[in-house]
Amino acid sequence: MAMVTEAQLERRGRRMYELGRARWASHVLLLTLPLALSAWALGRPTPLVLVLGGALCVLALTLAFVHERYARAVLAGVLAGLPAFAVPVVVRATGSLWLSGAAIDPCLPASFVAGILAGGYVSLRALDEGRRISFWLAAVCVAALTGTLGCSVAGSAGVLGLMAGVLVGTAPVVLRAEMRRS
Amino acid sequence: MDAGQREQLQLAMRALAAGDRAAFKPVFSTLWPVLRVFCDRALHDSDAAHDAAQTALMKLFMHAAEFRADGDVIAWAIGFASFECLSVRTRKVRRREHVDDAGLAAVPADQLSPEDALIHADLRAAALELLGSLRPQDLEALRGAFDGEGPAASGPTVRKRRQRALERLRIAWRKANGHGD
Numbered sequence: 001m002a003m004v005t006e007a008q009l010e011r012r013g014r015r016m017y018e019l020g021r022a023r024w025a026s027h028v029l030l031l032t033l034p035l036a037l038s039a040w041a042l043g044r045p046t047p048l049v050l051v052l053g054g055a056l057c058v059l060a061l062t063l064a065f066v067h068e069r070y071a072r073a074v075l076a077g078v079l080a081g082l083p084a085f086a087v088p089v090v091v092r093a094t095g096s097l098w099l100s101g102a103a104i105d106p107c108l109p110a111s112f113v114a115g116i117l118a119g120g121y122v123s124l125r126a127l128d129e130g131r132r133i134s135f136w137l138a139a140v141c142v143a144a145l146t147g148t149l150g151c152s153v154a155g156s157a158g159v160l161g162l163m164a165g166v167l168v169g170t171a172p173v174v175l176r177a178e179m180r181r182s
Numbered sequence: 183m184d185a186g187q188r189e190q191l192q193l194a195m196r197a198l199a200a201g202d203r204a205a206f207k208p209v210f211s212t213l214w215p216v217l218r219v220f221c222d223r224a225l226h227d228s229d230a231a232h233d234a235a236q237t238a239l240m241k242l243f244m245h246a247a248e249f250r251a252d253g254d255v256i257a258w259a260i261g262f263a264s265f266e267c268l269s270v271r272t273r274k275v276r277r278r279e280h281v282d283d284a285g286l287a288a289v290p291a292d293q294l295s296p297e298d299a300l301i302h303a304d305l306r307a308a309a310l311e312l313l314g315s316l317r318p319q320d321l322e323a324l325r326g327a328f329d330g331e332g333p334a335a336s337g338p339t340v341r342k343r344r345q346r347a348l349e350r351l352r353i354a355w356r357k358a359n360g361h362g363d
Contacts, residue, residue, distance in 0.1 A: 009236060010210055017198070017206060017243040024247035067201035068247075 025064035028074050032057045032146075035078065035085065039149040049149070056145040063138050073135045076125040077142025084114035084147025084162050111151040111158040115165015118143045122166075123173035140166055183256075187212065192255050199249035209246075209255075214239060216256065217263045224267040234266040241266075312354045320347035 004012070036053025040046065060078075063070035091110040122143055126136040144163065151158040183191075191212045197205035217238050221231035242262050249258060313321060323343040 004236070006214070009214070009239070010207075013210055013239060013243045014206060016240045017246055020244040021201065021247050023244075069200070 021065055025061055025071065028060040028064045028071060029057055031075070031078050032060045035146060035149065039085070042150075044149065052145055052149050056142065056149070059145065060142060063142070069129060069131065069135060070138045072125075072129075073138035074142050076122055076135075077139040078146050080118035080121040080139065081143035081146025083117050084111060084143070084165075085150035087111075087114045087150070107151065107158050108161050111147070111161035112165040112168075114147060114151065115162040115167075116169035117165075118147060118162070119166035119169025119171075120173060121169075123170045127173065127177055136170070140170075183212075183216070188256065195246075195249055195255040195258075196251050198246050199251070201247075210239075213242070213255075213259050217259060220260060220263045221267055224264070225270060230270050231267075234270050235263060238262040238266040308358065312351060312358060315354055316347065316350060319343070320350055323347040324351065 032053070036049055036056065039053065040049040060074045063074050087110045091106040119140075122136060122139040125139065126132045129135040143166065144159075147162045148159050151162050191209065194205040194208040194212075198209050214235070217235040218231065221235040221238070222228065225231045225234060238259070239262075242259055249255070313324070316324075320343075323340070324347045326340065327344045327348075
């Protein structure tokens, strides 16, 4: 090996460190790739799975690469998004709900409820972190993409229902934390 | 390295493992000299030690994200360096095993092989170190014996003195090397 200066060695060390982090971060793909594949197996349209699944994988990989805190946010986001991913698919299979003679798509309320669960879970996890807002944002983005893979069964209304649910689920946790602080 | 520095390094390594890039510089500047010294001592070859320390440091950074927060960073780094030093030694031994006949024929018959020369140099250095630990009277007696002083200087007193000096030299050699051969 050729003799190198300390500055060259430091630069090489930094490159190796970033490579190592990328390798370590790639573990999150073990979580997100099966999700995208199962969405495809459940009959979600291929272009949608490619776009949303691809975005989910890239986002998760980037977040885990940046910091361990965001790797935890990815895990929390995927877990939080799982009900939103699975419930609409299951509910859709049961058919339409009839309320006062009118047919209602059950996916809308299911997405909303799954969103509340996701928002609540992510907010609770964020309370344990040092940088709560960035953790919450990262986890919510991952949860939204995970959930959208499933709840877009109900179209854009399902996605909006999920996001509304996330906000509704987050609000009480934030309020409680603020009240404790004051 | 004192306890405070060690604690600082431990904190910096934990931060780096988590993804704080700002902790890279302190980890690098503290660990690099430690690995250099360790490899120098293990290999007794400055160039090989430099290479081994470099490789160990690169591997350490490659695996930095896997560092466990409850682990000791110095022990962890020395683990990488030990592995590299062992690899260098193994490579050296293998290279020696694969010296072909042409290589052996190139060594003049009346000249020591590089390996024998190295052994002689080591023995000479060890002997000089031991002689330095003897008393001046013993050294004088031994020099007389090695210089082959004439019969005038070989009375019973002188012989006895040389015998004692040689005995002390033998004891010192045993102490340093564990055997008298």
